[in-house]
Amino acid sequence: MKIDSVDFFYLAMPQVLDIGDGSQDALLVRVRSGSHEGWGECEAAPLPSIAAFVCPMSHSACKPVGASVLGQALDGPEDIDRIGRLVRENSLDLLQSDHVLSGLDIAMWDLVGKREGEPVWRLLGWGKSEPKTPYASMLFGGNPAETLAKARKAASDGFGAVKFGWGPYGRGDGKEDREQVAAAREGVGSGAALLVDAGTVWVEDVGAARKRLAALEEFHVTWLEEPFVSGALHAYRELASSCRTVKLAGGEGSHDFHMARQMIDYGSVGFIQIDTGRVGGISAAKRVADYARERGVIYVNHTFTSHLALSASLQPYAGVEGNSLCEYPFEARALAVELTAGRIGRAADGSVRAPDSPGLGLSPNPKAMRKYLVDTEITVAGKTLYRTPSI
């Protein structure tokens, strides 16, 4: 079976706010082969990603992503791997290509799973989809009182694990940050897992991060996420050596397997967080999950958008036992909420699992897509390279 067509759909809320909420727009990919189709979501800036799929070739190692995908055979997982290697080779110098490949890879897994009537996790070699402990992923409130209210809401919604991130955290002095963490702990209760996401706020300043450790350990925070930019491995390792109970988490910025491996090999993270919509898709993410397990590092998904992205992000570590943590979008915008007809709900015990139905187990809702579709057109040298497809 050949890949007959690949279509990108750029969706956005009518108004996109200047806040750290990645669910305000979306880039969906549809791959069609014969009578089957699969869907994926890139966790990426839509316009540059579309441009990276359709742009003219610059040279042999800077080709548009489309050149390595359209018309390729897609008979099974080995073709997904082969196409991924082709993209990496042919688009080596096209930086955005890793983010584009991510959605494509997901869509190819979805398509192959649906065609074979198997959930993706089974095609990846897992025997069972194990329950995960979802954590509600939220932005810090503008002040401790707001954070307290948000934490209480998450607790009353039955979440046994809650993550706060971004907002004012790390930007003021250590005292304000301590009050934010104290409020979060008070709101979620003493039994819940509390996670803190610094959103790379200290870039590579180990001293600034170290000042916050005492408060994080005082309130029994499980992990401190992204104190630094992904590349600052020396800073990660140095900070890790100052941690007593809190562990470092990071890796969402990884746009290939190697970057994630380096966070494990050289950055001393305790948790490796992978966004399948950025790292190169389910294929690269599975490789990270396997490598992390070998090295005693805990794999966790990074997902802040739709339940389509959530399903894709659960597949790579679906079979890992022991109620692993799982990032669960909690405050997503209407676009992300409406995007799929089905959703990955929480079971009576609060856990979530990768769906048992074929492929990713859920598909985008065309009606919702039409509602949020952003008309886009790209013309180069008199030729229209992209025009928003109809859905």
Add this chain to the structure above:
Amino acid sequence: MKIDSVDFFYLAMPQVLDIGDGSQDALLVRVRSGSHEGWGECEAAPLPSIAAFVCPMSHSACKPVGASVLGQALDGPEDIDRIGRLVRENSLDLLQSDHVLSGLDIAMWDLVGKREGEPVWRLLGWGKSEPKTPYASMLFGGNPAETLAKARKAASDGFGAVKFGWGPYGRGDGKEDREQVAAAREGVGSGAALLVDAGTVWVEDVGAARKRLAALEEFHVTWLEEPFVSGALHAYRELASSCRTVKLAGGEGSHDFHMARQMIDYGSVGFIQIDTGRVGGISAAKRVADYARERGVIYVNHTFTSHLALSASLQPYAGVEGNSLCEYPFEARALAVELTAGRIGRAADGSVRAPDSPGLGLSPNPKAMRKYLVDTEITVAGKTLYRTPSI
């Protein structure tokens, strides 16, 4: 002084061939502030880079690059640094942004240098622009006889150092590769420095690379460049431990300071190769040059395009003494050759130097730009975000 405008110009040869020659298209950036302007070149896929400058915001850490640049104060080098940090922070999740920043950073240095009447290298703190030994950078011939002829041509053109790369090298068996290297050595003569660029052909396969080492050392090759993709640091380090006389070179894929630092810290390279048009510009490249010197690693530019790019790539290590090697475009296409009116010529002794004139010391030729300009238009939600500016 504020940044009044930033304009991108996409240039391309009438026909772009499927070969490893990055001089077939170009993306130029012009920054204007008051009565001054500066020029830079991104070593990047033009269309996705333009899209990354103008795209709508996705969220607070995924803004278009333009949002961090337009209207900013540009009074001196400290503003270039500040704007670079703004771009990294505001476009953290926009992968292509590092390549866009690269050309912008170069253009800002050019502008500030011209305004202050100083060459960029002096603003970077160097006291003198030291001579470099240029190496002719060429693709391997399709067979050893072709390579021999190319090597003889470079030698007769007075190059004391020659690099061959890409083409068939590494794709056949070790015997063919040995013949290619033997032909290159025969052609350049026994006194010249011979360099080999594998163009990431073995991805991360240390065994495949190791098989070629004996021939490289037999023909006294100075460095083996990019045996693996930039991220495969474990592979670099493992191969380095098998090298006796040949050193490893790499780093051109680095799109920020941290990636380059990791090649030094964990990849055991002997030469770190930086493309100012990819790493984040002259600012990030200077940081790499300083770090390399601290660690006893030799910094070399990566440049395969125009003399505008060559000047930008010489600035970060202009003051390093001892006739360092310098990549010198030798087979560039007409576009890259015609792009600048002035050129960085070789002195009587064959050496080249960063120009002493203000800024980068040369500017694009508008007539050549008009000849190769590619009409481009991007429209999102009924609004034209980009249209090729006139020149």
